[in-house]
Amino acid sequence: MQLSAESTSRFVQAGDVRIHYHEAGEGPVLLAIHGGAPGAYGWGNFGQNLAALSQHFRVVIVDLPGYGKSDKPAIATGRYGFYADVFENMLTALGIDRCHIVGLATGGAAGLMMALRRPELIERLIVVAPPVGPSLFAAAPTEGAKHIMGYYGGTGPSREKMQRYLETIIFDKSRITDELIDDRHRVSIDPDFMATAHEGHARSTPVEPIWQRLSEVETETLIIWGRENRVIGFDVGLFMLAQMKRAQLNVYGRTGLWAxxxxxARFNRDVIGFLSADI
Incomplete structure (x- = not known):
């Protein structure tokens, strides 16, 4: 059976928050947490990986609280800790005692927070360009961050703004299709999402300084970065590698944020290899 967003769609009550997710496959659980940006959601970030990864794992692709079809609660405390709480409750509700995590950008920060707070829940961790360290070389805010922060400002969200943002996170611009732009733009202008979006506004939202605690992470971790990432430079990955006791770093050339x-194909191979290998 061909896997689709519709056929794999599920909901679960995680404490006070109803979470939407996609599930397929059997075996060790792999929790996939997407990045936070205008128009982001679980299937949009990881749907293309599900067919290959579900041949080896029980893959659970979530919509972050505030994104996609998940509830959109107000978050007054640190976001990464809030996400960690929700996903810990989600694992309990699904009867999952232990899992692997793969997280993209904000999703990687949430995974790191879970590894810090509840390391017994996490078997191995894969993070793709998480925003958890200072850049040594890139001026702040980066080009990509400016596109994110200004998305809802000025004249408001637009298809043109979404296209410019995608052009900063994807190295090969020939792969940016009208369908991709339209999908991300459509999701970004959902009224409920716009009312609670944590990225896309000039206002700051509270996040914990995880970079100060990277040396405390004991979980075996694979760090993946695109060399041409114009949102979070790969030198942050080098910083993480220097700080973390049990980490390795893979840098992909000719690749932006969305590795x-x-x-x-390479990402799927790296994920399967890292999670299946004897370390």
Whole structure:
């Protein structure tokens, strides 16, 4: 049976938050957490990886609280801790005692927070360009961050703004299709999403300084970065590698922020290899 967003769609009550997710496959659980940006959602970030990864794992692709079809609660405390709480409750509700995690950008930060707070829940961790360290070389805010922060400002969200944002996160611009732009733009202008979006506004939202605690992470971790990432430079990955006791770093050339999509086959091989290998 061909896997689709519709056929794999599920909901679960995780404490006070109803979470939407996609599930397929059997075996060790792999929780996939997407990045936070205008128009982001679980299937949009990891749907293209599901067929290959579900041959080896029980893959659970979530919509972050506030994104996709998940509830959109107000978050007054640190976001990464809030996400960790929700996903810990989600694992309990699904009867999952232990899992692997793969997280993109904000999703990687949430995974790191879970590894810090509840390491017994996490078997191995894969993070793709998480925003958890200072850049040594890139001026702040980066080009990509400016596109994100200004998305809802000025004249408001638009298809043109979404196209410019996608052009900063994807190295090979020939792969940016009208369908991709339209999908991300459509999701970004959902009224409920716009009312609670944590990225896309000039206002700051509270996040915890995880970079100060990277040395405390004991979980075996694979760090993946695109060399041409114009949102979070790969030197942050080098900083993480220097701080973390049990980490390795893979840098993909000719790749921007969205490595699971731009380098789907290589990313899938790296994920399967890392999670299956004896370490």
């Amino acid at each position: 699971p999509w731009e380098q789907t």
